[in-house]
Amino acid sequence: MKTADVLLLPGWENSGPQHWQSLWEAQHGYLRVEQHDWMRPLRGDWIARLEEVLLARGQPAVLAAHSLGCILVAAWASVSRHTDRVKAALLVAPGDTERLEIREQLSSWAPIARRPLPFPSVLVASRNDPFCTFERAGELAQAWGSRVVDLGAAGHVNADSGLGSWPQGHALLQDLIQL
Known part of the structure; x- marks a missing residue:
């Protein structure tokens, strides 16, 4: 699998320059799926954009999603007829869009798709x-059929977590690429 066949799916407000997704993009040449509106994300728009990018590709991709990007993967997979375009997915720190304080800001993202x-x-x-x-992440993993990796106390697994290019996460991604 070529490095360009890894798609990075940032969450709400995109991933800044010190986020592991941005570092992976710079170091490994992975492709970030650019959304039309990072500040006011609409589920339907983000699903359509992911579908568009996947259909333009010549072979299946591996997804590396963070936060709202994880919720996007589940939402897209629940409605797309082209799920064969994805080989595997690394889902990192899903954002719980059903929590009241988040749901108010991201209303189109609830309920969270829970199909395997x-x-x-x-x-x-x-x-x-x-x-x-x-615990909620574990519930989502069970619903989606995902294997859980416990990262311990790592915050939102973003630039503020101090992970740098996050070699442990990249090793998990490499394992998925090898499937």
Whole structure:
């Protein structure tokens, strides 16, 4: 699999320059799926954009999603007829869009799709993520059929977590690429 066949799916407000997704993009040449509106994300728009990018590709991609990007993967997989375009997915720190304080800002993202994903997936969760409890992440992983990786106390697994290019996460991605 070529490096360009890894698609990065940032969450709400995109991933800044020190986020592991941005570092992976710079270091490995992975492709970020650019959304039309990072500040006011609409589920239908984001699903359509992911579908568009996947259909333009010559072979299946591996997805590396963070936060709202994880919720996007589940939403897209629940409605797309082209799920064969995804080989596997790394789902990192899903944002719980059903929590009241988040639901008010991201109203089109609830309820969260809970169908099993039709491709292998690994969900990485932190025990002190301010946007999704570890228990809730485990519930989502079970619904999606994802293997859970417990990252311990790593916050929202973003630039503020101090992970840098996050070699442990990249190793998980490499394992998915090899499937």
